[in-house]
Amino acid sequence: MSGLFDLLVAGLATGAIYALVAVGFTLLWQTSQTINFAQGEFVMLPAFLMLAAMHAGAPFWLAIVLGMLLSMILLGLAFKMLLVDPMMRHGVLPLAIATMALAIGIKEAVKQFFSAEASPFPSIVPTGDISILGHAVSLQSIGVLVVAILAVLGLTTLLNRTSLGHQMQAAAQNPTVARIIGVPVERMILLTFLINAFLVALASLLITPIYLAKFSSGEVLGQAAFIAAIVGGFNQVRGAIAGGLLIGVLDNLAAAYVSTQYRAAVPLIFLIAVILFRPQGLLGRAEERTV
């Protein structure tokens, strides 16, 4: 039983990170019909930006700030202006393929300029345990969960409780009408790209101490988050969150109770089941756009 509890906590912590990345998937899809297949690499890159800052002599906190800012410039602003905007007019598919090319480009660039080897990455959460219901739970798992939950709460508050959030919703649901009533649609779309960049940089900060900084570490993460977004409902932020947590737990339980070899297959089988029986996702709604 204690094994199950540990697995659930570890699964939720991993799942919370999948959720952050999956939310980014839905945000970009909702506002600009961008399926970003480089999302995993977007999580890998900020850790290297922070490492580069630290190598240049910056303390860890400054490296985090610089890494976050650089990520928002590169993975938010530059990504939108240099890749999404020019490719968008050719349709969803060419854009999706362009993001695949971008994923390869980012991976190879990191390999070339940094190293093909893994690097250690400091953790923002101290190591150690606390006792919950008589179980020793690592502070790192709790820290990851808390930060991810705060980020998601912050995001949902922004979207549902502020004027800015309502404008973003309007821009996503009906850009033409939103424009007519004076919503700066272009700026709202840019904002979602910046939010996505912030979320992936945050995910990077949380996951890299556990997975290590490595050029290829985005592959697994990108795939898991993509599955999470589809399972939860590609057109709902709350769906992506639920999907992320679910896939994280499922993955851990599969590794423990099915087999390590087939752990990657279990979320995929689940994905197929969802597509067959509930194609809009567990929390998604058919034919609706909302952020």
Place this chain on the structure above:
Amino acid sequence: MKTTLLAGALLAFATATSVHAQAIKLADVAELSGGGATVGTNWKNGIDLAIEEINAKGGVLGRKLEVTHADSQSNPGVARAQVQKALDAEPYVLLGPGYSGSVKVTAPLAAEAGIAQIMGGEAAELTQAGNKFLFRTSFGQQSSMPKVAKYIHDEMKAKTVAVVWVNNDFGRGGRDMVTKELERLGSRVVADLSTEAGQADFAADVGKIKAANPDVVFVYLNEEESARILKEIKRQGITAPLMGETTLIGQKVIELAGDAANGARGHVGLTTDAPVELIKAFREKFSKKYNYVPDHNGLKGYLAVYMVKATTEKMGKVDPKKFADTLHGLTIKASEEPGILMDVTVSDTGDLDRQSFLVEVVEGKQVVKQVLPKLK
């Protein structure tokens, strides 16, 4: 007619001198990217360092050494293609790869070409297939695992052991060998956990170890995965002693795992922390050139080149066909060839006999606890 003869003689002379001065060409295929990048990069740097030293002292039999490096991307399929390409250029000796799986698929190619292959793989089966051209630079599992099992049973007094291994040729070979030996000695394997190469998340595996509550955990994974599982073991608060091989307590693992590596023990055929003067000197030269402390793979690459040098000097000529025959049964003494670092005897199967070490990680450093002598 006379002119033609003279020209012919001149041409023959020119060719002969150019052959004489020609460099000895070695080919290296290593894991320069992918999961084995740590292994391959160290191996490559070790090779380059040895060649630089040898050439600075006038080369081998007056000829310089030259090496070409190719990247196997840690993938046996790519390794095979790269080795075929390397063999087409007719090298004197083939160096690498470091991964057992890649060695397994490339060894038949080198044997068919009649080219000696000095590699870094440690899987037991590699030298058991009767290949007359394959040589190790470190212990095979058949030499190291009995020592590991004996240590777990005799010194760590373990009645129950959890065995965590990576599901590839290297991991499977080690797991089979250590499990057999542990059971023979009377230690019971209570958890037998296979993990995947490149695996990032070890929460579930470590959860299973925790549930099995063994006296000792034997960890047999590649370097990066070793670091990840060490962190996870610390995270989940497992206190059972950890035992492994070189891959659990290597420099790169210590760097990646940080505090989590402290207390882990391992049997090590080669370590740059060995209390051996020549190895200390090697470590210093390597660190100065590359700005980091090498792991055992750096030593392996370095030794591979010095094995080429010693064998060639023993033959007194550069003869790729006779190379393998000469190296079989050869004992190279460090007093005669300092580059070989420790006395070594190569068996008829290409396995090595050499002293080895028992190491523990103490405050982020490898500390040699015991020196295990050469068998013969």
